[in-house]
Amino acid sequence: MTEEQKNTKLQDNIEMDAENQSEVIFDEVSEEAQMGNDAESQDELKAAQDKIRELEAKIEEMDNRYLRLQADFDNSRRRARLDIEAAHKYRAQNLVTDLLPALDNLERAMGIEADNDQTKTLIQGMQMIHNGLLESLKKEGVEVIEAVGKEFDPHIHQAVMQVDDAGYESNIVVEEFQKGYMLKDRVIRPSMVKVNQ
Incomplete structure (x- = not known):
């Protein structure tokens, strides 16, 4: 009963x-x-x-x-x-938050110019690690927030600069300084962006 x-x-x-x-x-x-x-x-x-x-x-x-x-x-x-x-x-939120700075550093390291074969091989290895991390995060529901060329959305973008560029329409994201991430429907970190006036 x-x-x-x-x-x-x-x-x-x-x-x-x-x-x-x-x-x-x-x-x-x-x-x-x-x-x-x-x-x-x-x-x-x-x-x-x-x-x-x-x-x-x-x-x-x-x-x-x-x-x-x-x-x-x-x-x-x-x-x-x-x-x-x-x-x-949202069980993976704390882990994702802790991994984001490491992902940022990995992306910065991959952005260097490779001037010899050894450096190119090292960058390829970092690219494989980066892709593996992103794939694992994607399985947990983490997605990268699209920014450049998209309309500015204060819920998912954080404007740190404004420019007046005739090549873009008003209120469009011109450049991304730091990637933003979402876990399912929750913003873990907004994208840090430059917006056209």
Whole structure:
């Protein structure tokens, strides 16, 4: 039997007990009223009616408390489920955040001019490592934010410079200084960009 079924059964029992009590009191008072002493029986009838109203008020209060408790329970269960889903969805966020500076440094190192075969071989090796890291991050849902040639979006781009370049339309990203990354639908790091006015 689930917790909700137990709570419903408990609530039903409370309501039945209260109704039974009020019926018994009402029956007793009615019998006494029929037997005589109208003035005395009227007082007892009034007292019984007051008791019935008191019991009904308690039932209503308990109903309200039960409904509030049930709503609180449902809300906490829903919040816990959402927290678990978010934790699972973004489990790689800390690792990705820690890896981004290393990726940036690797990209800077690959940008040097190779003047001999040994350096070219070294750069090719770094390129393979870089591609492997990006592929692994992609499997976790990490994507590079497109910037150059795109319209500036303050949610995914961080403007650090503005230029007036006739070769680009207004509010278009002209240059990217640092790559931005997203994990699924969450921005891990916005792209640092130069924007045309």
